[in-house]
Amino acid sequence: MADSLRIALAGLGTVGAGVIRVLTENGDLIARRAGRPIEIVAVNARDRSKDRGVDLSGYAWEDDMAAFADRDDVDVVVELVGGSDGPALALARKTLAGGKGLVTANKAMIAHHGMELAEAAEQAGVPLRYEAAVAGGIPAIKGLGEGAAANRIERIYGILNGTCNYILSQMEGSGADFADVLKDAQELGYAEADPTFDVEGVDAAHKLAILASLAFGTRIDFGAVDCSGISAIRAADIAQADQLGFVIRLIGLADCTTDELGPRLFQRVAPCLVAKDHALAGPKGPTNAVVIEGDHVGQLLLQGAGAGMGPTASAVVADLIDIARGFNPPPLGLPAAMLQPSTPADPAGRRNRAYIRFTVADRPGVLAEITAALRDAEVSIESLIQHGKPGEDGEPVLVAMVTHEGPEGSVAKALDLLAGSPALTEAPLVMRLID
Ligand SMILES: NC(=O)C1=CN([C@@H]2O[C@H](COP(=O)(O)OP(=O)(O)OC[C@H]3O[C@@H](n4cnc5c(N)ncnc54)[C@H](O)[C@@H]3O)[C@@H](O)[C@H]2O)C=CC1
Numbered sequence: 001m002a003d004s005l006r007i008a009l010a011g012l013g014t015v016g017a018g019v020i021r022v023l024t025e026n027g028d029l030i031a032r033r034a035g036r037p038i039e040i041v042a043v044n045a046r047d048r049s050k051d052r053g054v055d056l057s058g059y060a061w062e063d064d065m066a067a068f069a070d071r072d073d074v075d076v077v078v079e080l081v082g083g084s085d086g087p088a089l090a091l092a093r094k095t096l097a098g099g100k101g102l103v104t105a106n107k108a109m110i111a112h113h114g115m116e117l118a119e120a121a122e123q124a125g126v127p128l129r130y131e132a133a134v135a136g137g138i139p140a141i142k143g144l145g146e147g148a149a150a151n152r153i154e155r156i157y158g159i160l161n162g163t164c165n166y167i168l169s170q171m172e173g174s175g176a177d178f179a180d181v182l183k184d185a186q187e188l189g190y191a192e193a194d195p196t197f198d199v200e201g202v203d204a205a206h207k208l209a210i211l212a213s214l215a216f217g218t219r220i221d222f223g224a225v226d227c228s229g230i231s232a233i234r235a236a237d238i239a240q241a242d243q244l245g246f247v248i249r250l251i252g253l254a255d256c257t258t259d260e261l262g263p264r265l266f267q268r269v270a271p272c273l274v275a276k277d278h279a280l281a282g283p284k285g286p287t288n289a290v291v292i293e294g295d296h297v298g299q300l301l302l303q304g305a306g307a308g309m310g311p312t313a314s315a316v317v318a319d320l321i322d323i324a325r326g327f328n329p330p331p332l333g334l335p336a337a338m339l340q341p342s343t344p345a346d347p348a349g350r351r352n353r354a355y356i357r358f359t360v361a362d363r364p365g366v367l368a369e370i371t372a373a374l375r376d377a378e379v380s381i382e383s384l385i386q387h388g389k390p391g392e393d394g395e396p397v398l399v400a401m402v403t404h405e406g407p408e409g410s411v412a413k414a415l416d417l418l419a420g421s422p423a424l425t426e427a428p429l430v431m432r433l434i435d
Pocket residue numbers: 010011012013014015016044045046047080081082083087105106107108132133136189190191192193306307308309312
């Protein structure tokens with residue numbers, strides 16, 4: 001058998017410890033499939049003495065992860081530290097500049113610096129792989145970049161954050177409290193080091209920006225993702241959605257049209273009402289699902305665990321197996337220099353039905369003010385689905401409605417007309433319907 005692929009592991013948390021487990025438990029099988037063994041040479045984390053349930057005694061310990069890039073006995077550095085900048089980025093840059101391959105699960109870093117890192121990898125002729133960064137164990141990067149490579153991609157969308165899906169499905173299943181469920185997700189190793197990245201949609205936006213680049217051949221443009229999370233969703237919204245035949249899911253969606261100015265890229269992460277019989281309503285817990293629509297293949301649905309130790313480590317090791325086999329495609333599907341700059345698409349003309357929840361002062365005339373704004377903006381109401389119980393002691397009440405299909409610009413105009421109204425005690429929540 002050929003010489004082993006020698007790797008160094010930076011970060012020994014949920015994913016790092018998982019990679020050691022996978023390589024230890026399935027080492028022989030992996031070596032046969034890869035054509036050579038994958039051997040961990042050196043490791044690094046913040047705390048050397050911490051018990052991680054894995055045996056580190058066979059590996060060299062480096063106090064400074066940057067030292068991996070200088071070691072002659074390392075072929076590939078595996079970065080499982082996290083953070084878009086800081087030590088992870090410094091390590092990535094030094095690794096690629098030094099002519100070693102890089103495997104990472106770090107979507108924040110790829111979303112922010114993927115263009116630069118892809119260029120550096122191409123220049124050095126070394127692999128840069130990041131399957132674990134998008135949808136955890138699901139082969140979403142491979143699915144798009146290899147399986148669907150023959151297609152013009154029309155749209156890509158799905159559930160891209162395991163923590164949010166866990167929170168939403170637990171809340172709908174048990175009526176559990178948001179904060180308690182988030183705490184469980186953190187304990188189970190699903191959440192980011194800063195969980196606001198999960199609940200505010202930023203993590204899903206990182207992943208969507210990467211997928212959009214691969215799907216449409218455009219430069220990664222994380223800053224252009226229209227992003228909102230699930231923190232404004234209340235138990236009342238989930239109950240209301242249920243009665244209407246929907247569940248609430250955080251959905252990332254990207255599509256791209258081209259006009260005389262070049263590609264117009266639409267990228268949005270937002271909670272949506274998904275019809276219960278839709279494929280994206282099924283996934284519960286940390287499950288992710290990615291729908292790829294190609295002009296020849298039609299619709300592909302990739303589904304599986306989007307977070308957690310085993311699934312994420314499985315994706316990291318799959319990348320290492322590819323590298324051991326000598327597979328080194330351009331990191332972003334096309335050579336980085338061929339990726340086109342895009343302009344964000346104007347969403348105003350997009351047509352859909354919307355759920356709008358207003359939180360209002362409990363006084364006469366409020367509903368009339370809201371419906372007048374909707375009328376003036378030409379938003380047609382399909383149903384007024386809740387007029388909350390009269391508030392006690394002046395408590396605000398919830399008024400929710402579903403619109404007929406219409407342009408997003410009209411809903412935006414209605415909300416503009418209502419902006420600053422003393423009738424509204426907080427910003428309205430808009431969720432589009434997917435059915
Ligand atoms: N946990 C999950 O389900 C998934 C995580 N990821 C990504 O994988 C990466 C790692 O995530 P987790 O293993 O969950 O994180 P974690 O917090 O469990 O582990 C992080 C590791 O990096 C080390 N570390 C952090 N900052 C450091 C610093 N400044 N200097 C030295 N060491 C440092 C910690 O000591 C720890 O060993 C992140 O980029 C995350 O976004 C990707 C997909 C799924």
